[in-house]
Structure formats: structure tokens, C-alpha cells
Amino acid sequence: MPRLSTAHYDRASFNPVHLLARSLRKNTHLPLPVRAANNRRASDLDQRSARWRTRYGPWAVVTGASSGIGREMALRLAEAGLNLVLVGRSQAVLDHMAADLTARLGIQAQVIAVDLALATAVATIETVTHDLDVGLLVAAAGFGTAGSFLDSTLDQELDMLNVNCRALFALSLYYGRQFAKRGRGGMVLMSSIVGFQGMPHAAHYAATKAYVQALAEALYVELGPLGVDVLASAPGPTNSGFAARAGMRMGMALEPVDVAQPTLDALGRRSTVLPGFLSKLLTYSVLFLPRLARVRIMGRVMRSMTTE
Numbered sequence: 001m002p003r004l005s006t007a008h009y010d011r012a013s014f015n016p017v018h019l020l021a022r023s024l025r026k027n028t029h030l031p032l033p034v035r036a037a038n039n040r041r042a043s044d045l046d047q048r049s050a051r052w053r054t055r056y057g058p059w060a061v062v063t064g065a066s067s068g069i070g071r072e073m074a075l076r077l078a079e080a081g082l083n084l085v086l087v088g089r090s091q092a093v094l095d096h097m098a099a100d101l102t103a104r105l106g107i108q109a110q111v112i113a114v115d116l117a118l119a120t121a122v123a124t125i126e127t128v129t130h131d132l133d134v135g136l137l138v139a140a141a142g143f144g145t146a147g148s149f150l151d152s153t154l155d156q157e158l159d160m161l162n163v164n165c166r167a168l169f170a171l172s173l174y175y176g177r178q179f180a181k182r183g184r185g186g187m188v189l190m191s192s193i194v195g196f197q198g199m200p201h202a203a204h205y206a207a208t209k210a211y212v213q214a215l216a217e218a219l220y221v222e223l224g225p226l227g228v229d230v231l232a233s234a235p236g237p238t239n240s241g242f243a244a245r246a247g248m249r250m251g252m253a254l255e256p257v258d259v260a261q262p263t264l265d266a267l268g269r270r271s272t273v274l275p276g277f278l279s280k281l282l283t284y285s286v287l288f289l290p291r292l293a294r295v296r297i298m299g300r301v302m303r304s305m306t307t308e
């Protein structure tokens with residue numbers, strides 16, 4: 001049985017803009033240009049938070065919230081004042097996060113500890129969020145595998161298919177219908193730069209991300225006129241729990257915050273974001289090569305990254 005827990009908090013006592021303004025006022029020793037820059041940053045933050053709350057509030061469902069990119073996106077949304085449903089398997093981690101965010105930022109947070117590889121998982125999320133006014137789905141839960149295709153473990157690959165594609169699809173369908181009905185909402189679907197072509201030595205993982213990329217691009221066009229913003233976020237290598245679970249080692253890598261911030265900023269503005277310089281570099285440097293040449297190059301890169 002999935003386990004559920006709830007943390008509530010009185011949000012009346014919290015206003016992030018006031019807190020920020022108060023902390024800026026304390027910095028009266030700062031030279032004028034620095035204070036001006038701080039004021040500008042505070043106002044940018046304020047506008048961004050207002051946009052997210054208005055278009056995608058009051059509740060966001062974030063899968064993969066216990067670690068890495070999903071966790072970072074949940075933090076950014078909480079700072080903007082959205083209430084959160086945090087989804088992942090790690091109950092203790094999510095409970096701690098919910099308690100911290102409610103205490104520190106004055107939002108409401110609920111935890112759904114569930115294994116998204118299970119066929120019943122999405123129904124559980126639907127039931128728990130049924131009475132909440134959800135306006136945003138961030139589908140960040142996912143994992144990868146790497147190594148020889150022929151040495152794959154069937155059960156593990158099917159679990160990956162269920163988490164990366166099946167659960168993501170079912171959640172997109174459920175919340176897509178809800179958002180279309182209320183005429184407003186957003187979905188962030190985590191793709192990857194590996195989804196733009198085949199990737200030997202991570203063949204099945206790359207295929208799951210190609211699925212997500214194609215789904216998100218189509219939904220961007222199909223649901224946009226209904227008021228539903230859909231975004232594919234396609235990062236390159238990122239420092240998180242991902243590499244260890246996939247059996248990969250990463251050299252250069254982004255930090256989760258380098259992915260989370262540009263991703264949320266891009267929602268409602270375009271169909272795909274390549275967050276961070278590294279994602280753009282790795283994508284655009286091979287973009288004009290024939291597709292099969294890209295597959296071969298990616299295969300060599302991935303071969304050097306597998307730890308098997």
C-alpha cells in the first residue's frame with residue numbers, strides 16, 4: 001500500500017517579497033549599484049513568482065521530488081508560493097522536505113510515497129489530489145540504465161519504461177484533462193538531450209526520452225489553445241542521483257539548479273528548453289550531422305561513460 005502523509009502550515013505569516021525586502025534593507029552598507037542590482041533581482045523574482053502562481057497555482061504535483069532536478073524544481077516552486085504534492089518512493093526524505101518547506105516558506109505540502117513502476121501508482125496520485133486545485137504537473141521522476149543492450153535485465157527495463165513513459169503518460173492525460181477543463185495549467189515533462197537521436201549503450205533509456213520529447217512537443221501544440229502550457233526539458237549530464245543508479249560516470253555536468261530554474265522560466269514560452277550551456281553545446285555541436293553519424297558519436301560518448 002502506498003503511504004501518505006500531510007503537512008500543513010499557516011501561510012498568512014509568510015510573504016517572500018517582504019522577507020526579501022527586509023533582508024535587502026539590512027544591507028544598507030552596500031554600494032549603490034549593488035543595491036540597485038539586488039532590487040532588480042528582487043523585482044524579477046517577484047514577477048516570476050507571480051507568473052507561476054497565477055498561471056499554474058495554487059497546487060503543483062512534482063514527481064521525483066526527493067532528489068536532483070525534481071527536488072530543485074519543487075524548491076523553486078515553493079519559494080514562489082505554490083503548494084506542493086511531493087511524489088517519490090523515499091517517504092522519509094519527502095516528509096522531511098514537506099515539513100521544512102511548510103515551516104520555512106509557509107506553503108502547504110503533501111507527500112505521496114509511491115513506486116511509479118507499479119500500475120496502481122497513478123490512480124493513487126489521482127485519488128489523493130482529487131480535491132486539490134492542481135494547476136501544474138512536473139513529471140521529473142525517472143531513471144536510466146547504461147551498458148550493453150544484450151546484457152539488460154528485462155524487469156529493470158520494464159520498470160524504467162513504466163516510470164519514464166507509462167506513469168508520465170497517465171499523469172499527463174489525467175492532469176491534461178483537468179487543466180483543459182479549468183482553461184489553465186502547465187506540464188513540465190523531463191526529456192533529455194539523449195532523446196534527440198538513438199544512443200548506443202543506453203539504447204532503451206534514450207528511447208524512453210525520445211518518447212517523452214515527442215509527446216511533449218505534440219501536446220504543446222495540441223493543448224496550448226486550451227490554455228495548457230506544455231514543456232519538454234532536455235538537459236545534458238546533471239549531477240544528481242541519476243548517474244549512480246544508471247551505472248554511469250559523468251565528467252562535465254550541470255547542477256540541478258542550472259536545470260530547474262531555466263526550465264520553469266521557459267514554461268509557457270516555448271515547447272522545448274535545453275537548460276544550461278552544456279545542454280546547448282552538446283546538442284547544437286552535432287545538430288547538423290546526419291542522424292546516423294550523431295548516433296555513432298553518442299554511442300562512443302556513452303561507452304566512455306558506462307561503469308560496467
Ligand SMILES: NC(=O)c1ccc[n+]([C@@H]2O[C@H](COP(=O)([O-])OP(=O)(O)OC[C@H]3O[C@@H](n4cnc5c(N)ncnc54)[C@H](OP(=O)(O)O)[C@@H]3O)[C@@H](O)[C@H]2O)c1
Binds near residue numbers: 141239
Ligand atoms: N541527471 C541527468 O544527467 C539527467 C539528464 C537528462 C535528463 N534527466 C532526467 O531528469 C529526471 C530527474 O532525474 P535526476 O537527474 O534528478 O535523478 P535523481 O536525482 O536520481 O532523481 C530521480 C527522481 O525520480 C524518482 N524516482 C525514480 N524511480 C522512481 C519510482 N520507481 N517511483 C517513484 N519515483 C521514482 C526518485 O525518487 P525516489 O528515489 O524517492 O523514488 C527521484 O526523486 C529524470 O527523468 C531523468 O531521466 C536526468
